[in-house]
Amino acid sequence: MRKSKLGLSDMHITPIGVGAWAIGGGGWAFGWGPQDDRDSIEAIHAALDAGINWIDTAALYGLGHSEDVIARALQGRSSRPYVFTKCGWTWNAAGKLNKSLKGDSIRSEVEASLRRLRLDAIDLYQIHWPDPDAGIEEAWKTLADLKEQGKVRYIGVSNFNVVQMQRAEEIAPITSLQPPYSILARDVERSILPFAAARGIGVIVYSPMKSGLLSGGMTRERIAAFPADDFRRSALHFLEPMLSRNLQLADLLRKMGQKHERSPGEVAVAWVLRNPQVTGAIVGLRSRRQVQGILGATELQLSPEEINEIDLFLKRTDTFSLRARSFARRCAQAIFG
Numbered sequence: 001m002r003k004s005k006l007g008l009s010d011m012h013i014t015p016i017g018v019g020a021w022a023i024g025g026g027g028w029a030f031g032w033g034p035q036d037d038r039d040s041i042e043a044i045h046a047a048l049d050a051g052i053n054w055i056d057t058a059a060l061y062g063l064g065h066s067e068d069v070i071a072r073a074l075q076g077r078s079s080r081p082y083v084f085t086k087c088g089w090t091w092n093a094a095g096k097l098n099k100s101l102k103g104d105s106i107r108s109e110v111e112a113s114l115r116r117l118r119l120d121a122i123d124l125y126q127i128h129w130p131d132p133d134a135g136i137e138e139a140w141k142t143l144a145d146l147k148e149q150g151k152v153r154y155i156g157v158s159n160f161n162v163v164q165m166q167r168a169e170e171i172a173p174i175t176s177l178q179p180p181y182s183i184l185a186r187d188v189e190r191s192i193l194p195f196a197a198a199r200g201i202g203v204i205v206y207s208p209m210k211s212g213l214l215s216g217g218m219t220r221e222r223i224a225a226f227p228a229d230d231f232r233r234s235a236l237h238f239l240e241p242m243l244s245r246n247l248q249l250a251d252l253l254r255k256m257g258q259k260h261e262r263s264p265g266e267v268a269v270a271w272v273l274r275n276p277q278v279t280g281a282i283v284g285l286r287s288r289r290q291v292q293g294i295l296g297a298t299e300l301q302l303s304p305e306e307i308n309e310i311d312l313f314l315k316r317t318d319t320f321s322l323r324a325r326s327f328a329r330r331c332a333q334a335i336f337g
Helices: 037-049 065-074 103-117 133-149 162-169 192-199 220-224 242-260 264-273 288-292 304-316 318-336
Strands: 016-019 054-056 082-087 089-091 097-099 122-127 152-158 176-178 202-205 280-284
Touching: 016 037, 037 065, 037 288, 065 082, 065 103, 082 103, 089 103, 103 122, 103 133, 122 133, 122 176, 133 152, 133 162, 152 162, 162 192, 192 202, 220 242, 242 264, 242 304, 264 280, 304 318
Parallel strands: 016 054, 016 280, 054 082, 082 122, 122 152, 152 176, 176 202, 202 280
Antiparallel strands: 089 097
């Protein structure tokens, strides 16, 4: 599997990496429902055996459980992948979440992540969200200090805009940016990805299949049967009026993939990887079967005609999408004021 250099680091990563959000399991605010740890470990092993060489997680996922599962999966392996994790969220004994970019909080977080992951140093440590915005400078200075101390090898940001990255760069270089990016989430193409490319910042994107919506395995019946602790039950893209348009897009990707003997999910990930400003894509994997169903994305080259067909679909449904977003805003205003 080919590899690309991540920003100005010495890490060369495969086109896709293991996303470990869902393997944190359910029972917390942003969970994906119940998850068998044995399935998670098998998925990680299958991905590594196939040549994937990096895993992305966060302390938040499963309130530390995702990091613990990764550590268990890597025990006894002759060589380990790069391990990336994030900071900026804490929780109490009752599982109540709190966002913090305070230096003392981050220093406590990194020690906890090192213990759970059973590592001497984290390969890439990222600020999960730039929230609160006023805390960015203190947090980034803390990450730079952790790098100097050898606790982490490289430091990156997630969900930052251009201005926030500029503020961070005044303190220390940014190795990588982690933004959302998919056929259904293209806002970063306007300024964020070009900025990263111009500054030599690596880009590892998340949700290339929009939380499984474009995987080809999503149906109305499956969505209706999501467990109560699956955050997608209330995610706008999984609700009408947006759901119908999104399932139509998944059908288009299915037809497109059939020509290449690839799944809709592989087409969705290949679409993301076709952008030269993207270093790699994070793909959530919950089972060994899912690994086999996504590997083809690393070799799939979509033709200009196929890219154009996707663009035309989006243009035809743009008015619908605008109405849907307007409807969602009105609902939010009615609920929250």
